[in-house]
Amino acid sequence: MSNFEFADGKILASIEDGVGRVVFNQPEKRNAMSVNMWEGMGAALDLFAEDPKVRCVVLQGAGDKAFVSGADISQFEKVRSNADAQQEYDRITSAGRVKLSNYAKPVIAQIRGFCMGGGLGIAMSTDIRIASEDSQFGIPAAKLSIAYGFDMVRALVDLVGPAHAHMILMTGERFDAREAERVGLVNKVVPVAELDATVAKLTATLAGNAPLSLxxxxxxxxxxxxxxxxxxxxxxxxxxAACFDSADYKEGRRAFMEKRKPAFTGR
Structure with missing residues (x-):
């Protein structure tokens, strides 16, 4: 395993068995995202993008209380005090947001505990969301007199439809993992004790599949x-066309005929 730290240790990254992992590491604040954590997440994603051995990426929160509970509200007075400050905040953090939204490799959100506000925005930017039964979700914008940007709202509507999006945004209330699964916000809900194993099984499957296809x-x-x-x-x-012209396509055909597991290289 290779380990890395970014954002003064508030973003931990590792690579093992074809899986890049990002851990939001501010458990004393329920992993609330500070400005430098956004930059650190982007740096970790860059690291994984450049490594051909990394086939998929997992995002998770440190500890058992939260995935990401939202933005670090303690920074709001300084960096989000009014509309002009909010524009500057968006400019600083947009690189990490865009990087995650446009990321080429598969990204999984491993969710336990609070997944709120901007934390839910991060989860919605991933491709697959697996949540434990004790997870809680919500977008409390209406309780803070703030509004979320078009991209995040569009992601929400794409996942749950306009009716559920209105309910989530207008009430600002929390809802549990089963409700998140019912409305299509997460792919699967599992018992807490099964979360790690469920994600590990999924990442093993993705890491064994053809990278170009993914x-x-x-x-x-x-x-x-x-x-x-x-x-x-x-x-x-x-x-x-690159998929069909690849060595991996030939390998996949041979492996199927030979009744063995293919060994894909991404070429």
Missing amino acids: TTNKQTVKAVLKDAADRDMAAIRAAM
């Missing part, structure tokens, strides 16, 4: 959710 299918799903004018269909066609 990235191309992710790219295509994201394109489906965009307006037609914003879809780069040429890039999608090129990515599909």
